Amino acid sequence: MPKTPVWRAIATTLTDEIAAGHYRPGDKLPTEAELAARFGVNRHTVRRALSDLSDQGLTHARRGSGVFVLAEPxxxxxxxxxxxxxxxxxxxxxxxxxxxxxxxxxxxxxxxxxxxxxxxxxxxxxxxxxxxxxxxxxxxxxxxxxxxxxxxxxxxxxxxxxxxxxxxxxxxxxxxxxxxxxxxxxxxxxxxxxxxxxxxxxxxxxxxxxxxxxxxxxxxxxxxxxxxxxxxxxxxxxxxx
CATH class of the missing domain: 3.40.1410.10 (Chorismate lyase-like)
Structure with a gap:
């Protein structure tokens, strides 16, 4: 059975935490460096996971500010x-x-x-x-x-x-x-x-x-x-x- 890619596992964890209300609409997610330290991976892997969250419409990135959970329009x-x-x-x-x-x-x-x-x-x-x-x-x-x-x-x-x-x-x-x-x-x-x-x-x-x-x-x-x-x-x- 093929292993789940690490970036996908991180994306799933963050998605579940957003769904559980750990991060509310408008909240800023931890930085790439903080997430990399948490999951024991490099920042490239974290970046791929965050990109998946954005593709799902769960987050958006603000240049120079970080990644935020999307609020209701x-x-x-x-x-x-x-x-x-x-x-x-x-x-x-x-x-x-x-x-x-x-x-x-x-x-x-x-x-x-x-x-x-x-x-x-x-x-x-x-x-x-x-x-x-x-x-x-x-x-x-x-x-x-x-x-x-x-x-x-x-x-x-x-x-x-x-x-x-x-x-x-x-x-x-x-x-x-x-x-x-x-x-x-x-x-x-x-x-x-x-x-x-x-x-x-x-x-x-x-x-x-x-x-x-x-x-x-x-x-x-x-x-x-x-x-x-x-x-x-x-x-x-x-x-x-």
Whole structure:
């Protein structure tokens, strides 16, 4: 009778421990060095076992951080009011944002069309990383009309929240006018920022938010990690092209 490969035996042990609740969703597994010492094998064997867990959909690796047990995807509502902090808080998660860039520059053709302004008009561009319980779940890029909202960049630096920054700039409320959803695969840069593999599935949303007078105030792109977020569309948005 053929012997079970050592890497498979290690993978089975770890799978059983995850199933038994020794490692909960979101927990970090021991390092390769720690597992190698535990099982008395080299790190290559451990790496093969961890790769099998990933293939089973039980874990994911974050570059520079380690291997983590996959958590249940977080429901993220796409409706008339899309609010990052509110969505994650309602799902029982801790939302945070990490600012990557904030700049003011001339608009391109798509940005100008979405914001109903001449091409080349100045816009504030806010790019960042959205995290749930310290796990990256999305990259975002939001574009705002700079002439109408000249101080918005300062408010975004202070608050990091789009809702609070717009309120401070004089936009008391805003709603989603349109949303487009597209399945994509992660580029090398996106994979590095999100802690996933290049080519992993992601979901891109492209949305336009308008103020209470129907004037566009934000043109946004968000790239969600496919296995960490479940997008939930309400009836109003599901009917949009």
């Amino acid at each position: 977080t429901d993220y509502r796409i409706g008339k009011r899309v609010r990052f902090h509110q969505n994650l808080t309602e799902a029982g998660r801790m939302p945070t944002k990490r600012v990557l860039t904030l700049q003011t520059r001339p608009s391109d053709q798509d940005e100008a069309a979405a914001l109903q302004m001449p091409q080349g008009a100045m816009v504030h561009v806010y790019e960042g990383l959205s995290l749930s319980d310290d796990t990256p779940v999305a990259l975002f890029r939001s574009v705002f009309p700079a002439e109408r909202l000249p101080d918005l960049d300062r408010h975004l630096t202070h608050f990091k929240s789009v809702t609070k920054a717009l309120r401070a700039a004089g936009v008391s409320d805003y709603t989603r006018a349109s949303t487009r959803l597209t399945a994509k695969t992660a580029t090398a840069t996106q994979a590095l920022q999100l802690g996933i593999s290049e080519g992993a599935p992601i979901l891109r949303t492209v949305g336009i938010n308008v103020d209470m007078d129907g004037q566009p105030v934000e043109f946004g792109h968000t790239w969600f990690v496919g296995d960490r977020i479940t997008l939930v569309l309400d009836d109003q948005v599901a009917g949009n092209p």
